[in-house]
Amino acid sequence: MPTRHVSRRLAREQRKLSRMQKGSANWRKQKLRVARIHEKMKNQRKDFHHKAANGLVERYDCVCVEDLDMRGMSRSLKLGKSTMDNGFGMFHALLSYKLEDRGKRLVTVGRLFPSSQLCHECGYRFSGTKDLSVREWTCPSCGRTHDRDVNAARNIRDEGMRLALSA
Ligand SMILES: [Zn+2]
Structure with missing residues (x-):
């Protein structure tokens, strides 16, 4: 960057x-x-x-990413044009190209998949994480405490693997 x-x-x-x-x-x-x-x-x-x-x-042989709606995201977070310029879309395309070139895969998880809301431990869906300022949360069902990003990344990986194997 x-x-x-x-x-x-x-x-x-x-x-x-x-x-x-x-x-x-x-x-x-x-x-x-x-x-x-x-x-x-x-x-x-x-x-x-x-x-x-x-x-x-x-x-890695397979990389799973979330299909982020960058336009909507920059609107809701009130981010400026510079953040858009950071080129998340460009990186996505570059990574996809490089992986395919090596016979590897990029799996994109749909933007409707609630990666940040699902507890990776027990699968409970907690809507309290819709608030983007919540960086850490405790699952009301199993009591496990999560780092927002790590938990979401694990969910994206699992969902991506599920998609990759069912395709
Ligand atoms: Zn849980």
Whole structure:
């Protein structure tokens, strides 16, 4: 991912640009500077995606992911365009391509699968996790305490394996 350092620099240079007189020599120079930082961020992101995908392809024969509705997600979380730009869709495509290239598989679990709501231990469905700020929760049925993301990841893996084996 683009480093925080570069993101901050971009914000700073963009602020400077906005204060300059449009069309002036300085404005043009600053515009170029902003474009270069954008390019650098894009390359860092691409590099990160390739490395992350390669790491997964090396280690696993099958990778299960959740089909996230990024547009809806960015709306509900009030995330800016920059988060969308992080290219979750691009990573998905890249990973799929790299896996297939090696005769491996990417399994996408549908967005209706309640990965965060199901207790991985007992299967109880707890709607209290619909609130995205809940990072840790205790299952009302079996009493097991879950990290939101780890529990969801386990459910996605199991559902993905189920789909892969039934296909
Ligand atoms: Zn449970």
